[in-house]
Amino acid sequence: MRIVSIDAGRRPPAALEFIREHGATHTLLNDPDRVAFEAYGVRGIPTTVVVDQAGRLMFRHVGFSEGMEELFLKEIETLLVWGEDA
């Protein structure tokens, strides 16, 4: 599986410095023209979507609260299992 994060607009220098200082093990993408933001209808942040192996948009969440990491994990595990069924 892959984890990707996307921010829109122009990235301020402080953000890049922060990312480099703290390190990141996932893929960080920049969407300066908000093409992906518009395509996914993102209105609130964070918006998280989970795409399955066939490119289907299976789960979507807006916002983040305690315990959601477990939900994301469960969704990913479920899709991995369903992918084997297919």
Place this chain on the structure above:
Amino acid sequence: MKPAVRSPLAALAAAAAIVALASCSGDHIQSRIETAAAMADPVERIAAVLEIALEDPGLASEQYELATSTIANAAHEMGEADAVVAVCDSLLVMDLPTELRLRLMGELHMGLVIQGYYAEQGKEGFLARSDRVARDLLEAKGSPAEVLMQVAGFHMYALDFTDPVEIVATRQHWLPYELAARGFACKDGPVERSDTAVLSGSLGAVLSHVSEAFGAGRAIAVTDSLLAADPCPTARAVILANRYDVAAASDPSLALGAASDLVEIGRRPGLWPLLRAVSLDILDRELDPALALDLAETAIDFVESRSDSGSVLFAVGRSHHALGNHEEAALALRRSAFAEDGMPELTDPRVDALLTVYDEWGRNDLAIDVVSSILARSLEEDEPSLARLAALLESEGRSADEMPDLIRGHRYAGVRDAPDFTLVDLNGGEFALSEHRGQVVMVCFWGFG
């Protein structure tokens, strides 16, 4: 613990020396501002942007907006709200171009409100100061519309947390509405949902105070005088929606009159959330489903996203249901329930309303499809939903043994393909979603920039 604030005055004095020695590049103003905005050191960034603004006092509004946001963001990096206030205070004693001054006053106001929020003592002092800044902006000539709207929104917030107990319609409580109304009146370009939200929210706050202190009749009288002042159509619609709100419990007939006027005047961008809210309230009070339907169908023409249309379709569906139009109700409620990506829960009011309609309509075969789809995407064993599906199958003369195959067959029902995108990563490499078929991909949209 908040970070220590670098002395802004001392830092700016040093930066001014740098600026004095810098040669004028002769580049286009916009690209100069963007170049300055990309500087790593926040103090140098502020100084560079200030140099450009002082050199050419005739910048375009968008350039002043960019200059202001660059200064505010840089100040925020230096020390959050404390530094924003200190930097704005330092700059506002200078002889600045008018629009830059007004925009920096907007940032100062926001900084004061945030300081007040975090202050453990003396919140009234921050409110008093932010009140003065807000009034200066209201009375100033040329205050940009978006600054007035921003200040209106933040001032509502400030009044909320500093004065939660006082329920008196003082002039102080009117200030957010005055700011928002002025911003509205001088705004160029299309009205956005956020604009009407600030205007309606600020008016609603005042009317709520008046209602609690003096009764609904007085609040209704306030809306009378606002309507008599001949506001622009969009502002009139906002006033009518609030008039409905204050009158609905005490004078339903008057409330419905306001709602009826809202149908015609509400055919404008940015107003659909108000029409939707009034429609749903009419349905909740079981007053006039035909009017509720008119409001909802007017709203649907102006929604901006699938999620928004889903929320309005809920009002459309409920209206049709109340009118006994089962087929139309089912169509609207189904579109509403499945408007967003991901699957709704069985307890979602839209799903609940849909299943009720199917039952009354005698179409539990369709209800079986819906419940099967929801179960197909559940991550946990959902006993209540399984029981519901079993009951629906039984009502149709079918066996619960069908459930596993039914659920599995609905796993991908209503799911759309994830839109492809190709974007650049930190190292300049490209990432295309479509090249990752065969993998589960989690995408997090985290920053608007």
